[in-house]
Amino acid sequence: MKEIITKVLEGDSKEVLKTLTDNSIDLIVTSPPYADRRKKTYGGISPEHYVEWFLPISKELLRVLKPDGTFILNIKENAENGERSTYVIELILALRKQGWLWTEEFIWHKKNSYPGKWPNRFRDAWERLLQFNKTKKFNMYQDEVKVPVGDWASERLKNLSKTDKIRDTSKNGSGFGKNISNWVGKETVYPNNVLHLSTECNNKNHSAAFPDALPEWFIKLFTKEYDTVLDPFAGSGTTLRVAKSLYRNSIGIEILPGYIDIIKRQIQEKEFLLFEPNTEYEATKSK
Amino acid sequence: MKEIITKVLEGDSKEVLKTLTDNSIDLIVTSPPYADRRKKTYGGISPEHYVEWFLPISKELLRVLKPDGTFILNIKENAENGERSTYVIELILALRKQGWLWTEEFIWHKKNSYPGKWPNRFRDAWERLLQFNKTKKFNMYQDEVKVPVGDWASERLKNLSKTDKIRDTSKNGSGFGKNISNWVGKETVYPNNVLHLSTECNNKNHSAAFPDALPEWFIKLFTKEYDTVLDPFAGSGTTLRVAKSLYRNSIGIEILPGYIDIIKRQIQEKEFLLFEPNTEYEATKSK
DNA sequence: GTTCCGCATGAATCGATAG
């Protein structure tokens, strides 16, 4: 069995990324500091300067990513003075100009979003998961993230009519045809581009940790075992920990020394688990 | 009891809008033709020219909307040749430059999204509902759209409630205000900015009708009875019909004569109900 | 008058093939 390497690098992504090799990363998953948020820890980048702050970093990301790799950017603009900031959509346009392809925008629907309301808006319950690629041909392992079929199936497929058993071409010229009988016994289906995940409230010691399920989904979808995952804003190390548990190599960069210790402790725990007999770890692996 | 007026105007929105009075509209809810869609019926606007096509129309919308009114724009960019089009986010930036405030972006999560499978992407299951305003102080009646606990928050819920709601609406045209009020005893909470609604695929005689619940939600949230709702791309007239059933005046503009007839028939049906003795209609009204 | 169940269709997208 090959060894899984989990590297944690301390420093500013803009600089540290320069030490990484061209075309060496299979997947980048990251949640950078949002503009004007968490000023205490990251100093806060203002919305006006966000794009110019991000572009030198994304330039390096473009260099280190393999041609068939994928870049997932988790971000959401805040509301300020009654309006949504535009820096995120400006960033999309700027990244395209830099050479990235804007392949898709997934929605992360936060089921248990922060409670509260304001006179002019409701709770914000979603974030963007922007997918960028270097080329149109990238690796995507769709079967790895199939989900249980909806409840409708058991009823719908109970009795099949005549047209259900043959390929029945739609009459409206959409070109859409179906053969219902192909669906019988199907237990999983392909998901869509809306993810329903809860935010985790558990004590990550990091102000904006995303749930394990988020990097997990993308790591399974866009990499295979022994591939390499990069998180240039590692924070408390969620991406690295998940990558390791899924047998992916990973590299994390974090500017705050305090978090470096937290990350290393997390990795350590995994190490411990790895050698402990009969853990959930193995169970997960075999499933 | 005051009279509800529902006007249907035939013609190109860009021109017809000029005949409307300044600051006379409380809410604009519309779903314009998307770029490169529905070519057969509407001719299709190319992504490259979409913004310049839309701006003259939105300029008139800005003029006719009251200072405390709201503009809701339902739209979603398509994917072509492996990439998402950028015309929608360019439109957001252009509208701001035109004087609109980009207040919020709601997500419409389409539970029954179009099927299909591709090597590089999953099914697209969401659309944007962009909220624009003229000023920071706009009318918002948040209590009108409160939902029972669990209905909105929990994903698990299999919605007999919603199905009943819709069916009820189609029978008596009351809108689901009545149904919500039946949830007495249940604790209600404010919703968030993610809407879970299914597309209605039958009967509408229009290739892209949105479900009644969509305009319903925004009409209740941003207007009160006897206010005026405008839909500059009326299509099969869903917005007008719902507005009328909620006791709002409304104006619809539609360029295709064929749809004008459909809209008028829909309004007519409502009219009939109005004069039928002893209907649920009155009961709803008195609540 | 209700409930149940059959079933068409929906703002889709890509790759291959033809002109």
Next chain:
DNA sequence: ACTATCGATTCATGCGGAA
């Protein structure tokens, strides 16, 4: 090479007719 057309793929819902 570049554009136009066509076939293949596939999930969940609400309507309408039957029981």
